[in-house]
């Protein structure tokens with residue numbers, strides 16, 4: 001089985017990002033480039049990371065707009081050859097259908113359900129009633145019906161989603177080797193639990209990138225899987 005860990009490269013400077021990747025690249029399966037990286041370095045930065053590492057690229061752009069705009073954005077990133085792209089499930093069914101139709105062949109389009117930095121209290125404040133579990137299940141069904149490949153959810157929900165959507169592709173961030181919520185992440189589990197519960201991809205950033213010894217941190221996480 002290939003390594004399911006995608007390193008979240010949330011670093012503002014490209015040279016330190018490349019140096020980090022050089023250290024850990026034998027212990028990860030791919031690279032996740034998100035908003036911070038894309039806004040700072042754009043297409044050029046994505047090409048540079050892809051060429052420097054040879055690893056698969058996951059573009060975590062979390063697109064969320066009207067269907068026509070999101071479809072246009074999906075077409076504009078074909079040239080970057082991402083293996084995974086994220087959009088927001090709350091953009092609605094038509095937006096998800098058009099995003100999938102506009103994606104390149106072989107690119108997995110997955111919908112963010114409820115960010116791992118949110119808990120039930122945060123949800124209530126945005127006007128969404130019920131538990132994170134219910135909200136994730138509802139949006140997973142919508143994403144499935146829209147023809148997407150899978151969803152992004154926390155490790156606290158992935159087991160339940162996997163039972164309903166057996167062949168889905170599930171991306172799980174909010175992973176902490178100690179299993180405790182730290183900083184901005186509220187719905188966390190360990191990488192091992194997420195994998196055991198059915199995650200397809202494990203997204204891990206700061207537990208590796210901010211570790212005193214990123215190579216040792218990446219090795220230690222790999223050894224638990």
Ligand SMILES: O=c1ccn([C@@H]2O[C@H](COP(=O)(O)O)[C@@H](O)[C@H]2O)c(=O)[nH]1
Nearest residue numbers: 008034114115116173174203204205206
């Ligand atoms: O619900 C979500 C969706 C995306 N993310 C992204 O994953 C990484 C997690 O980084 P850590 O440093 O391991 O917390 C980050 O790039 C987020 O943008 C998420 O955390 N939760």
